Amino acid sequence: MAVVSLLNQAPYRRTFSSRERINADGDEMWLHHRGDRDGQRGNLLTAPRPPTCVSQTGEQLPRGHKCQLETCDRITINVSGQYFETWRTTLERHPDTLLGDPCKRQKFFDKQKNEYFFDRHRPTFDAIFNYYQYGGQLKRPPPVPDDIFLSELDFFEIEREVVEQYRKNEGYVAEKMLLPERGLRRKIWMIMEYPETSLAAYVMAVTSVVVTTASIAIFCIETLPQFKVNNCASDGKPILVEPFFILETICTAFFTLELIVRSIVCPSKKDFIKDFKNMVDVTAVIPFYVTLFNLLATTDCKNSTSGSSLAFLRVIRLVRVFKLTKHSAGLQVLILTFKASVGGLVLFLVALVVCILLFSSAVYFAELGIPGSQIKSIPEGFWWAIITMATIGYGDVVPVGPLGKVVGMMCALAGVLTLSIPVPFITENFNKFYAHKTGRGRLQ
Numbered sequence: 313m314a315v316v317s318l319l320n321q322a323p324y325r326r327t328f329s330s331r332e333r334i335n336a337d338g339d340e341m342w343l344h345h346r347g348d349r350d351g352q353r354g355n356l357l358t359a360p361r362p363p364t365c366v367s368q369t370g371e372q373l374p375r376g377h378k379c380q381l382e383t384c385d386r387i388t389i390n391v392s393g394q395y396f397e398t399w400r401t402t403l404e405r406h407p408d409t410l411l412g413d414p415c416k417r418q419k420f421f422d423k424q425k426n427e428y429f430f431d432r433h434r435p436t437f438d439a440i441f442n443y444y445q446y447g448g449q450l451k452r453p454p455p456v457p458d459d460i461f462l463s464e465l466d467f468f469e470i471e472r473e474v475v476e477q478y479r480k481n482e483g484y485v486a487e488k489m490l491l492p493e494r495g496l497r498r499k500i501w502m503i504m505e506y507p508e509t510s511l512a513a514y515v516m517a518v519t520s521v522v523v524t525t526a527s528i529a530i531f532c533i534e535t536l537p538q539f540k541v542n543n544c545a546s547d548g549k550p551i552l553v554e555p556f557f558i559l560e561t562i563c564t565a566f567f568t569l570e571l572i573v574r575s576i577v578c579p580s581k582k583d584f585i586k587d588f589k590n591m592v593d594v595t596a597v598i599p600f601y602v603t604l605f606n607l608l609a610t611t612d613c614k615n616s617t618s619g620s621s622l623a624f625l626r627v628i629r630l631v632r633v634f635k636l637t638k639h640s641a642g643l644q645v646l647i648l649t650f651k652a653s654v655g656g657l658v659l660f661l662v663a664l665v666v667c668i669l670l671f672s673s674a675v676y677f678a679e680l681g682i683p684g685s686q687i688k689s690i691p692e693g694f695w696w697a698i699i700t701m702a703t704i705g706y707g708d709v710v711p712v713g714p715l716g717k718v719v720g721m722m723c724a725l726a727g728v729l730t731l732s733i734p735v736p737f738i739t740e741n742f743n744k745f746y747a748h749k750t751g752r753g754r755l756q
Contacts, residue, residue, distance in 0.1 A: 385399055385400045385401065386398075386399060386400070387399070387400050387403065387428065388426070388427040388428065389411070389427065389428045389430065389441075390422075390425075390427045390428065390429045390430070391430045391432055391434050391437045392430070392431055392432060392433075392434045393434075394434045394437070395427075396437070396441050398441070398444065398445065402444055402445060403417075403444055405444070405447075406444060406470075406471065408469065408471055409468060409469045409470055409471065410467070410468045410469045411428075411444065411468060412444075416469070432464060432467065433456070433460055433464050435453050435455060435456050436453070436456050436460060436461050436464040437464070438453060439451055439452060439453055439456075439461075440464065440465070440468055440470070443470070443474075449474070449477060449478065449481065450465070450470070450474060450475070450477075450478040452478070452482070458482065458748075462475075465478070482744060482748065484748060490579050490580065490583070491579055492577060492578070492579040496577075497576075497577040498577075500573065500577045501574075501577045501578065501579065503516050504516065504570070504573065504574050504577070505574070520566075520570065523563050523566050523567070524563075526559070526563060527560065527563035527564075527567075530556055530559050530560055530563070531560075533556075534556045539556070560600065561600075564597055564600045564601075567593065567596065567597050568597050570593075571590070571593050571594065571597070574590075575590075644745075645742065645745045645746050648741075648745045649738060649741045649742045649745055650738075652741040652745070653734060653737045653738045653741050655737070656733065656734045656736075656737030656738065657734050657737075659733060659734070660730065660731075660733045660734040663730050663733060664698075664701065664730055667697070667701060667723070667726050667727070667730055668694055668697040668698055668701065671693070671697045671700075671701075671719060671722070671723040671726070672690050672691075672693030672694050672696065672697040673690055673693065674719045675687055675693050675696065675697070675711055675716050675719045675720065675723070676689065676690045676692075676693045678711065678713060678715040678716040678718075678719050679711055679712065679713055679715075679716045682712060682713040682716070684712050685711075685712060685713070685716075686709045686710060686711075686712065687709060687711065687716075692709065695709060696709040696710070696711075697723055700720060700723045700724050700727060701723060701724070701726065701727025701730060701731075702727060702731070703724070703727060703728065703731070
């Protein structure tokens, strides 16, 4: 038997690319020949075959099987020249998507190169590929613009609920317009709820804002000393023609009429009652009617104080301003920022409470027995700890001993660090929502 050297193998070696070498069978890799006893050329023989292919489940495929993409469990995806490889079952965990459905992805299959080719945005596909592999939520890579990322999600047909969750996390808030059936109720509801739909709706919104502002101003101005007059007549009966009472009656009548009309034309009575803003509207008008009922029932100023004690609830009407300023992008950004930062704010409050308990207890025992100590109990130390950690420092309660001053110094330093906890959360959420509401990423 003739021994074939490596130099003799070169003329008979086929050239394979790295990808063809992976998919090629052992019979096509290395070819050499041997001569017979007469030195004539014999049949072509093969080198030892490579190991057989193994599927993801551990099943050995037949020796003659080629690991081509249409038959093998391993799939290769070419996105504008960048290759991704994964198991078929990994993609088919999301059967409603483009890559998860074999029928949908088949039209992108390249038979010559045995791969799926997509002429799409490569940086975006990194996030999509990670979603297929690990699941969870989509995370947009920082360099990728929002419009491109959303376009790629739409192309690869990512599940709608996943995309909606991504929109919510990124600040895309689409308000659902629940409208009554067509007719007069629908027109009135549009006027009362959506200022941007028509001129009449806008005028109604402005009027409501003006009346709301006036009612709050009246509530504040009537507490000034120069406007505090005796509203009772000489016979002890209340004076109902007092200017502030008349203005308050007009404002409350407007709020009441508005609330009644909205409750009649609303598309869903159940949702209307559960709406927090509507509960605020009801609470805002109740004190006035309680006070008026007491005045009319008793006809005595001295017995009407119980109703007047509820008058402070009218300040809740200020919340109405937030409801009527839907066209204000800045106000929407603030509301969305605080809603998205709830987790960070809760963490801040937990850390603040722990520090208050710790330092109030520490300063109490540090000041215990010292003459002139201003902190005589741990609850009194709560006030000192919170104003110290908040860097307010009123100076009404201070430690006088050296050890208490050391505790106070540590409390102030801990307060500065604790106050910095919610700053990254709030800043990140504010920038994100501000970009979507006022910048290029704003959802129309």
